[in-house]
Structures are given as C-alpha cells and as structure tokens.
Amino acid sequence: MKYYLTTPIYYVNAAPHIGHAYTTIAADTIKRWKRMQGYDVVLTSGTDEHGQKIERAAAAAGKTPQQFTDIISAEFQRQWEILGLGIDRFQRTTAANHAAQVQDLFRRCLDNGYIYKGSYSGQYCVFDELYVNDAKAGDPCPECGRPTETVSEENYYFKLSAFQQKLLDLYEKHPDFICPETRRNEVLAFVKQGLSDLSISRTTIKWGIPVPNEDKHVFYVWFDALTAYMSAVAGENLWPADLHLIGKEIVRFHAIYWPAFLMAADLPLPKQIFAHGWLLFENDKMSKSRGNIVRATPIHTVLGTDALRYFLMREVVFGQDGSFSYDALVGRYNSDLANGLGNLASRTLAMIHQYRNGVIPACDGNQQIAQSVQEITAIVMECLDRFEFSKALEGVWSVIGAVDKYIVEQAPWKLAKGGDPEAKRLDEVLYTAAEALRIVTATLAPMLPESAAKIWAQLGFATPLDAVKTADLHWGHLQGGQKLGLAGAVFPRADVKASIEKMMELEKSEVARQMELLGQKPQPDPVAAAAVTASGSPVITIDDFGKVDLRVGLVKDAAAVKGSDKLLHLHVDIGEAEPRSIMAGIAGAYKPEALVGRKVVIVANLAPRKLRGIESQGMIVAASREGDVPVLASFLEDVPVGARLK
Numbered sequence: 001m002k003y004y005l006t007t008p009i010y011y012v013n014a015a016p017h018i019g020h021a022y023t024t025i026a027a028d029t030i031k032r033w034k035r036m037q038g039y040d041v042v043l044t045s046g047t048d049e050h051g052q053k054i055e056r057a058a059a060a061a062g063k064t065p066q067q068f069t070d071i072i073s074a075e076f077q078r079q080w081e082i083l084g085l086g087i088d089r090f091q092r093t094t095a096a097n098h099a100a101q102v103q104d105l106f107r108r109c110l111d112n113g114y115i116y117k118g119s120y121s122g123q124y125c126v127f128d129e130l131y132v133n134d135a136k137a138g139d140p141c142p143e144c145g146r147p148t149e150t151v152s153e154e155n156y157y158f159k160l161s162a163f164q165q166k167l168l169d170l171y172e173k174h175p176d177f178i179c180p181e182t183r184r185n186e187v188l189a190f191v192k193q194g195l196s197d198l199s200i201s202r203t204t205i206k207w208g209i210p211v212p213n214e215d216k217h218v219f220y221v222w223f224d225a226l227t228a229y230m231s232a233v234a235g236e237n238l239w240p241a242d243l244h245l246i247g248k249e250i251v252r253f254h255a256i257y258w259p260a261f262l263m264a265a266d267l268p269l270p271k272q273i274f275a276h277g278w279l280l281f282e283n284d285k286m287s288k289s290r291g292n293i294v295r296a297t298p299i300h301t302v303l304g305t306d307a308l309r310y311f312l313m314r315e316v317v318f319g320q321d322g323s324f325s326y327d328a329l330v331g332r333y334n335s336d337l338a339n340g341l342g343n344l345a346s347r348t349l350a351m352i353h354q355y356r357n358g359v360i361p362a363c364d365g366n367q368q369i370a371q372s373v374q375e376i377t378a379i380v381m382e383c384l385d386r387f388e389f390s391k392a393l394e395g396v397w398s399v400i401g402a403v404d405k406y407i408v409e410q411a412p413w414k415l416a417k418g419g420d421p422e423a424k425r426l427d428e429v430l431y432t433a434a435e436a437l438r439i440v441t442a443t444l445a446p447m448l449p450e451s452a453a454k455i456w457a458q459l460g461f462a463t464p465l466d467a468v469k470t471a472d473l474h475w476g477h478l479q480g481g482q483k484l485g486l487a488g489a490v491f492p493r494a495d496v497k498a499s500i501e502k503m504m505e506l507e508k509s510e511v512a513r514q515m516e517l518l519g520q521k522p523q524p525d526p527v528a529a530a531a532v533t534a535s536g537s538p539v540i541t542i543d544d545f546g547k548v549d550l551r552v553g554l555v556k557d558a559a560a561v562k563g564s565d566k567l568l569h570l571h572v573d574i575g576e577a578e579p580r581s582i583m584a585g586i587a588g589a590y591k592p593e594a595l596v597g598r599k600v601v602i603v604a605n606l607a608p609r610k611l612r613g614i615e616s617q618g619m620i621v622a623a624s625r626e627g628d629v630p631v632l633a634s635f636l637e638d639v640p641v642g643a644r645l646k
C-alpha cells in the first residue's frame, strides 16, 4: 500500500527557517507514522524557483537566477539533511523533468477547452505573484499589504469559472478533502461567491517555464509550482498524492486552483489537503522586518532535533497558530524530555542493570498497568491518524506519569532488599516498567526518531526501531531474557540560561551565513531586536540609544496654557541661538514660577509638533509611575547648559 505525501515547495528568495522546518518536520512525522502502519511512504519536498520575486532576489544578490536558485535550493536540501528529515524526492522547479510536466498539464487543459487567450491590465503583487483585480494604481495587495505594481499584458487564461460546481461537489463528496474544518469552511465560502478565470501565463517575466509554441509567455508560478508534486514522482505510479501538507496561507491555491487544473486535465486529484497554522515568535508574526525569524539549526546543535520536534508537535495544536519561544522550548525539554521520558528510561534501565544483571525478567507484568497502557495507546494511535500530535503526546505522557507513579508505589529498591520472597514482585515491577517503556518508545518513534532509537538500543533490541509496526505496540511483546544494551543519558538536563544564550549566539552566525548566501547586507541584530528586558521594553543597541539627543537646559520662562490644566509652555535654553519652545504636561506637579531658573533635561531631536496651536520643539524628561505626578529629571552637581547626556 502506497502513501504519497508532500510539503510545499519552498520559495528560494528566503533561506530556510523554523516555519519551513515546522511543515517539513510534521511531514516527516506523518511519514514515519504511516510507515509504522505498514504503508510504503514517499515524501516529497522541493523548491519553487521561478517568478519575478526570485528574478529580483537574484539580481539583488548580483547572480543569475540559475546561480542564485542553485545556492538557495541546496541550502534547503542541506537543512533537511541536518535535521534528519526523510525527504525521498526533492523536486526543483528548474529541473528539466518538471518543465515537461508543466507543459503537458497545459496541453491537456488546452485540448480539453479550458484555456483561452486574453489580456490583463491592472495591479499586480510581485510578492504573492497575484493579479489584484479590483485594485487601483498604488493600492496595497490585499494578501500581504505590499504595494501593487501596474501591469498590462496578454495572457493565457484558465477557465476557473467553469469549475465552481465541480469543486463544490468535490468538497461535498469528500468532506476530508480540506482539513481542518475551519479551512474547509473558508474555501467553501470563497468558492460559493463565484470564481473568476485565472491568468496562467506572463509575458512580463522571463524567469519561468516557457508556454509551448509561445516565445513570450512563461507560466504563472502557481501553475508551475503545484505541478511539482507530480513531476517529483513522474512515472512511478504514485500519483495521486494522499496528502498535501501546507501552511494555512496557501490553502486557496491547493484546494481550488490545483484540483481545478487537474480536473481540466482529466488527471486524478490529491486525496487530502491539510493546512496547519502559523508559527509565531513570542505570539508575534515572524517577519524579516521585525527581525524575529528563528532558524532551526541552532536548536538542533544545542538541544538536538528531537527537542525541536517535540516542542513543535506538543506545544502547537496542529491546524492552529502557535507560539515559539526559547524559554518555552527549554522549559518543555527539561520538564517533559529530561525529567519525564528521560527519567523513566534511565531509572527503569538502571534498575534492571542493578537488580537483574541487565536481563529483562520473564513475566506478564502488572495487569492494571498493562490495560491502561493498551487503552491509552489505542487513543494515541487514533490521534496520530487525525494528525492530532499534541493530544497524542499528552496521551503518551499520561502513560509515563502512570508508570512513574507505579514504580514509586511499588518501591522496587525496597523489594530488592527483600531477597527471594520479594523476587517475583520485583520481576513484575521491572518487567512492567520495561514493557511500558518499550511501548512508549515505539509509539514516540514518529515524533522523536533519534531519541527513541537510542532508548530502543538501550532496551537491547537488535532490530531497528524503523522496522517496528503498529501491531508491535501490544502489551507482552517484550521477551523475558532479553539483554539490555549499554545505558546512557538520552536527554541530559539543559542549563536554561546557558542553552538559550548558546542558541541565540548560533542564531546570529546562522543569520549572517544565510544573508551572505542570499547576497544581502546584514540586518540589525535580530536577537537584540526581538529581545525584551525584564521590565518588558525592547532591548536596543548603543547605536539606537545614540540617536536620542538628550541635553541639559535652563528654563527661561514658564506659563500656563489657556484651556489646559495639564500643559505648561516653557522656553528652555540649551545653548542654541534661541531658547526652545517646549510644551510639557507637568502643570499638575509644578507651578510655572517654580520652574524658572531650574535646570532640566530635554530630548532635543524629537520631531517638532503643535500642541494647542503652539509648536513644541522637544520634550522635557520626567519620571513617574502610572497615575503619579511627574518628577523632573535633575542633577545633584552643577551641569553646564547644553551638556549632552550619554
């Protein structure tokens, strides 16, 4: 039985980050789970390399598009290798086999009467490679907010309008075609509004796959990109895909355009599209401009890929948005992996080594524990089938908790001292713990492949964990007499501060390396930009601080402002030709006459603005707590007028 699944093929105008890793890790997890169920699984990933966005990124890097895409595509492949993700086919859209596939899809649609020539004149979003039909010149793109560009061109159009009912029938006949439910409802609502025909070729771009017999036209990137799912397995009898795993922002392309193209070409449709949510950084959207994009490799280096896999699968409800933070990552690692699973493994194996010379005793195990492990494992398997990873992991951890409790209650260390009369009970406790550990480890293999394989070897199995099937998850498969392997810590406890510092440091060098690959100038330090102090304010650099011109000034005069019980109007000498006119909200705390002759601190390079019709050419610095009256900043020693605060 085959199972063919795909990740999106990633754009090469950016280097891989944790968001791309999230989808690919989830795909790898599903692959391993399906393999455990007995499927022959093939997983495709790849890179989306055509279009204006890429053409411009290459030009900015001083490279030809092909040179540029070669570099970044290799970076994605390298990333998946480092993270140990089992990508079976890596499809590049610049590969020769792919162009032929796209042209074939086009011909089929054309022959079936679903393609015609037309023209478009209007706004275009280069970032999303999208015509914005109702926009005027200068309008932002409704998808990403970036400015649109005016274009006018001749195109080939795809008769998407002819597929409205066919698509609605498809969604109705296959309710699981789009998952989760929220995404399905969005798509249904969109399609019900009616579909406009879609331009599938461009004459304004050169970097693309040529439309057959048409010199000037290249294919629209999405017509090109979606077809990569088929090119990757051409001639292999794997199409249609069983699952396209994607992020929620590209549902429309996958759930509307793609099945319509395939129907038009008389080709089989993918069975399911699952859209997961967005990974945020500390609840904020990750973006280049915010400088808060996180890379996966520093986490891999410091805590191991399984720590990242566990965090993503456990912390984020698959299908919904979730937040990443280094604190939460290390917290989960220590509490769930080092203390939870790691502790159960090391204490169980250590006791068998100590009390039974490293040989698993022959026994049936405690029946109550056996039953509860069976019941929970069955639920975990159902969750995995529905891609409910977080719930599945919760289930496994409830088994770990129950077995821990059982061990404490049975106190095998006391039984060991009881000699022969207690030997049988001790055997039962040791077998129960080891068998539960075996089932937990095998169940976790899709989520934590590397660590589970280590525990597996420590349990003494010679057969690889990859060969384990769901049928092996039954209680009692562990044979007495099995000799344990060498023990060793699988999840050494992480020092929170040191490991976060290390990850942030590696993140900096990873960003610099990726920027160089992309031919871009270094950005402001992303970690500093994302970090906040204990009081919650963003961390700034010394250069940021240097931009604020703070000066010592002498108040020459001060007066109340008509109609305002808060504002005073001051003239402050900071050593310039004329004193500055400054409005200050300190009337509640100071009488005007008390200020004259007093030295104050002002922000001298604040853009001037008018308050109550009077121009304020700076701001007085005062301290206050929420609700308190302000207290002016001042000096104990005398400071000359105009002195700068540094």
Ligand code: MSP
Pocket: 007, 008, 009, 010, 011, 012, 018, 019, 020, 022, 023, 048, 225, 226, 227, 245, 246, 247, 248, 249, 250, 277, 278, 279, 280, 286
């Ligand atoms: N090239 C298109 C996809 C074509 S598929 C035929 C594309 N590429 S992309 O590089 O922008 O990758 C988008 C995908 O990366 C998302 O759908 C998602 O799978 C993943 N993610 C990128 N950033 C992400 C987050 N911050 N959070 C979660 N996933 C994100 O769109």
